[in-house]
Amino acid sequence: MSLKNIHRMFTINRVLMKHGLDEFLELTPYGNKSHWLKLFALTPKAEREKPRGQRLREALIELGPIFIKFGQMLSTRRDLLPHDMAEELMLLQDKVEPFSEALAKQRIEAELKKPLDQLFAEFESAPMASASIAQVHAATLISGEKVVVKVIRPGIRKQIARDLELLKLIAHWIESHLPQGKRFKPKQVVKDYEETIYNELDLRVEAANTMQLRRNFENSPLLYVPRVYWDFTAEKVMVQERIWGTPIGQVETLRAQGIDMKELAHRGVEIFFTQVFRDSFFHADMHPGNIFVDTSNPLKPKYIGIDCGIMGTLSQQDKRYLAENFLAFFEQDYRRIAELHIQSGWIEKSTSVEAFESAIRTACEPIFGKPLAEISFGQFMVQLFTVARRFNMEVQPQLVLLQKTLLYVEGLGRQLFGELDLWQTAQPFLKQWAKDEFGAQAMLKKVKQKWPTWMYALPDMPEKIDHFLSAENQRQTQQQALIDQMRKFETKLNQRGKLWMFLSLGSSLMILSGLMLIADLTNAAQISLVSSGLCFLLALRAR
Numbered sequence: 001m002s003l004k005n006i007h008r009m010f011t012i013n014r015v016l017m018k019h020g021l022d023e024f025l026e027l028t029p030y031g032n033k034s035h036w037l038k039l040f041a042l043t044p045k046a047e048r049e050k051p052r053g054q055r056l057r058e059a060l061i062e063l064g065p066i067f068i069k070f071g072q073m074l075s076t077r078r079d080l081l082p083h084d085m086a087e088e089l090m091l092l093q094d095k096v097e098p099f100s101e102a103l104a105k106q107r108i109e110a111e112l113k114k115p116l117d118q119l120f121a122e123f124e125s126a127p128m129a130s131a132s133i134a135q136v137h138a139a140t141l142i143s144g145e146k147v148v149v150k151v152i153r154p155g156i157r158k159q160i161a162r163d164l165e166l167l168k169l170i171a172h173w174i175e176s177h178l179p180q181g182k183r184f185k186p187k188q189v190v191k192d193y194e195e196t197i198y199n200e201l202d203l204r205v206e207a208a209n210t211m212q213l214r215r216n217f218e219n220s221p222l223l224y225v226p227r228v229y230w231d232f233t234a235e236k237v238m239v240q241e242r243i244w245g246t247p248i249g250q251v252e253t254l255r256a257q258g259i260d261m262k263e264l265a266h267r268g269v270e271i272f273f274t275q276v277f278r279d280s281f282f283h284a285d286m287h288p289g290n291i292f293v294d295t296s297n298p299l300k301p302k303y304i305g306i307d308c309g310i311m312g313t314l315s316q317q318d319k320r321y322l323a324e325n326f327l328a329f330f331e332q333d334y335r336r337i338a339e340l341h342i343q344s345g346w347i348e349k350s351t352s353v354e355a356f357e358s359a360i361r362t363a364c365e366p367i368f369g370k371p372l373a374e375i376s377f378g379q380f381m382v383q384l385f386t387v388a389r390r391f392n393m394e395v396q397p398q399l400v401l402l403q404k405t406l407l408y409v410e411g412l413g414r415q416l417f418g419e420l421d422l423w424q425t426a427q428p429f430l431k432q433w434a435k436d437e438f439g440a441q442a443m444l445k446k447v448k449q450k451w452p453t454w455m456y457a458l459p460d461m462p463e464k465i466d467h468f469l470s471a472e473n474q475r476q477t478q479q480q481a482l483i484d485q486m487r488k489f490e491t492k493l494n495q496r497g498k499l500w501m502f503l504s505l506g507s508s509l510m511i512l513s514g515l516m517l518i519a520d521l522t523n524a525a526q527i528s529l530v531s532s533g534l535c536f537l538l539a540l541r542a543r
Contacts, residue, residue, distance in 0.1 A: 008162065008163070008166055009166060009169075011063075012063060012166070015059050015062050015063055016059055018059075018062075019055045019056070019058055019059040019062075020048045020050075020055055021052075021055055021056060021059055051084060051088070052084060052085065053084040053085045053086075053087060053088030053089070054088055056071075056085060056088065056089070057071065057088045057089060057091060057092055060089075060092065061092070064096075064132075064159075064163075065096050065131075065132025065133070065153075065156075065159075066132065066159060066160055066163040066164075066197075067163065068092050068096075068132055069132050069133075069193075069197055070167065070193055071089045071092045072089065072090075072092050074086075074089055074189070075089035075090040075092070075404075090407075096130055096131065096132055097130065098126075098127045098130035098135050099130075099135065099153055099154060101125040101126075103154050104127070104135070104137060104151050105123075107151050107152070107154060107236060107237065108149065108151060108237050111234040111235065111236050111237040112232060112234060112237060118142075119141075119142070119232065120139040120140060120141060120142065120149075121140045121141065121142050121144070122139060122140040123137060123139045123140075123149070124137055124138040124139065125137075128148065129289075132153070132156075133152065133153060133156060133197075133200050133201065133309075134150050134151055134152050134153055134203075135150075135151060135153065136148050136149065136150050136151075137149045137151070138242065139239075141229070141232075141239075145229075145241070146241075146242040147229065147232075147239050147240060147241060147242050148239070148240055148241075148242050149232075149237065149238075149239050150203060150206075150237065150238045150239075150240065151236065151237055152201060152203065152235075152236040152237070156201070157201060160197055160198070160201075164190070164193075164194055164197075167190045167193070168187070168190055170186070171186035171187045171189070171190045172187065174186045175187060192397055192400075196310060199309070199310075200309045200310070201235075201236075202235050203233065203234070203235060203236060203237060203238035204233065204234070204235055204238075205309070206238060206307070206308055206309040207228045207230065207233050207238050207240075209308035209309070209311045210225060210226075210228050210240070210308040211227075211228055212281060212311075213225050213275075213281070213283065213305065213308055213311070214226075214227060214228075216275070216278075216279045216281065217271075221300060221302065222267050222270060222271050222274070222302065222303060223271050223302065223303045223304070223305055224243070224294065224302055224303070224304045224305075225304075225305050225306075225308075226240050226241035226242070226243050226304070226306065227240070227241045228240050228241075229241075240306075243292060243304050243306070245292030245293050245294050245295070245304045246292060246293045246295055247288065247289070247291070247292055247293075248288050248291040248292065248293055248303075248412065248416075249288035249289075251415060251416060254293060254295070254301075254416075257295045257298060258298040259293065259295060259298050259301050260298060260299050260300075260301065261416050261417045262417045262419075262420075263299065263300065263301065264293065264301045264416050264417070265412075265413040265414070265416040265417035265420045266413075266417075266420070266425055267301065267302075267303065268303065268409060268412060268413050268416070269409060269413050269420070269422055269425040269426070270425060271303060272286075272405065272406070272409045273425070273426055273429040274429070276314065276319070276322070276402070276429075277319060277323070277429045277430075277432070277433050280313060280314040280315070280316075280318075280319060281311060281312070281313055281314075282311065282312045282313075282314075282402070282405060283305055283308060283310075283311060283312075283405070284310045284311055284312040284401040284402075284404065284405050285307060285308075285309065285310040285405075286305070286405055286408045286409060286412075287408055288412065289307075290305065290306050290307040291303060291304070291305060291306075291412075292304040292306070310401070312398050312401040312402055312405065313398060314398060314402070317344065318396075318398060318399065319433065320437065321340060321344055321399075322399075322402070323430050323433045323434070323437075324336070324340055325337055325340060325384070326377065326380075326426070326430060327430055327434075328340070329364065329380055330423065332364075332365075332368065334357045334360045334361045334364065335353065335357045337357075337360050337384070338353050338356040338357040338360055339353060341356065341388060341391075341393065342356070346388070346393050346396065347388065347391050347392070347393050348391075348392060351391055356387075356391055359387045359390065359391070360384065360387050363383040363384070363386065363387045364380060364383055364384070367379060367380060367383070375422075375423065376410055376422075377406055377410065377422055377426065378403060378406040378407035378409075378410050379407075381399070381402070381403040381406065382403065382407075385399075385400075385403065410422060505535045506532045506533070506534075506535030506536045507532075508532075510528075510529065510532040513526070513528035513529040513532060
């Protein structure tokens with residue numbers, strides 16, 4: 001480990017000590033030296049009195065942007081974290097000190113290969129927002145369009161690599177030294193985080209995601225996604241249409257503007273389920289900072305979505321799993337939920353359905369103690385994943401992203417309209433999914449999709465059938481020949497066994513007759529000799 005990494009590790013331990021997180025020090029490679037850190041970081045009494053989750057959140061903020069991002073990702077793993085810690089980590093705001101105007105301009109010019117004044121008629125030096133990975137500036141193109149310019153923070157890749165190295169070291173330490181370390185799969189958690197954060201460093205990925213989501217909701221009354229200017233987009237710079245709207249978190253402002261809050265909440269849930277069940281492509285970072293409201297029509301407010309760096313995708317199997325689990329959950333059919341997990345292959349086939357069903361029932365029944373309108377889809381998924389982990393379910397990253405997004409959507413929806421009934425909103429989507437998957441129209445659609453392939457293959461079908469029948473006859477002939485060979489082999493084995501039995505018996509009787517002659521037992525010796533000869537004759541027949 002380099003001196004820089006040793007210094008960084010020391011800093012992590014010192015910050016944890018300062019915030020009264022001594023219990024986490026044992027998770028670090030130098031945790032057994034924690035008593036020496038008391039010389040460098042004392043924990044104030046006021047700090048000790050704060051809730052544990054709050055202290056952890058504040059420590060991550062002090063450790064910097066990479067740890068803030070890591071904390072945000074950890075907040076989605078409610079199957080691993082205690083409830084109090086997960087709730088606090090969800091409050092992490094990705095806001096850090098901006099980098100200088102000179103660095104921002106230098107990066108833009110290097111990426112877009114032109115001087116700034118040839119790219120923009122106006123460029124605001126002060127950033128509109130600054131996060132751990134990038135910051136955003138307002139600008140105006142030469143053509144007059146108002147835009148925002150997103151710029152990756154200089155030096156961030158090196159910082160990410162350094163802190164990831166430490167996180168991997170800590171994960172290895174946890175798995176190797178703590179009794180329950182392997183159960184929490186810290187190495188896998190860090191690996192998932194590494195993939196996510198490195199994807200965010202290429203703004204072309206975000207731009208492509210943005211345009212896909214924009215196409216999915218083209219002319220939609222529910223959601224507007226600002227366009228990307230590809231001619232001004234590169235790996236570390238992205239230029240996007242500027243939007244104006246009220247941040248979704250400003251609830252009182254929205255009420256003052258006369259927004260129908262019930263309609264706004266229902267539309268948010270509808271957008272989520274449309275992305276999941278219609279498009280299988282959903283925005284997986286829908287925290288309030290990325291959502292605005294177009295208030296021009298207060299009775300039919302429209303969402304505006306930005307920052308598509310993290311998107312989730314679902315396969316047909318994922319959608320089936322999700323929809324059938326939700327339907328089974330609301331019917332309290334826990335056996336069906338258990339069977340779905342085993343059928344999907346996410347739980348080992350040898351798992352007892354009855355034991356898994358019982359564990360799911362124990363976890364989910366308390367949820368039904370609430371009124372239907374208060375039942376949480378997200379909490380159901382948290383409980384389900386927690387139970388499934390005990391039965392060695394492999395982590396499904398796309399479903400973890402979905403759970404995180406669903407928790408955001410539910411929390412936001414009920415913040416906007418406290419009586420929001422998610423089941424009532426979700427039911428039409430689940431029914432439509434069932435209809436699309438199993439209805440007559442679905443069958444007809446699948447036939448239409450397959451029809452060109454079938455028609456193309458039809459002229460060759462008689463020959464293929466003939467080949468199949470010939471191959472089947474040949475297979476049966478070979479199988480019968482193999483059976484006959486096995487029977488012959490078995491017969492030979494039986495014969496060979498009889499041969500050696502008679503030879504052994506004949507030899508023994510011959511030796512016995514010789515011993516009897518020596519003992520003057522002439523009659524007995526003659527009988528034994530005759531018997532020996534008979535055994536040899538039987539051996540010849542068994543050959």
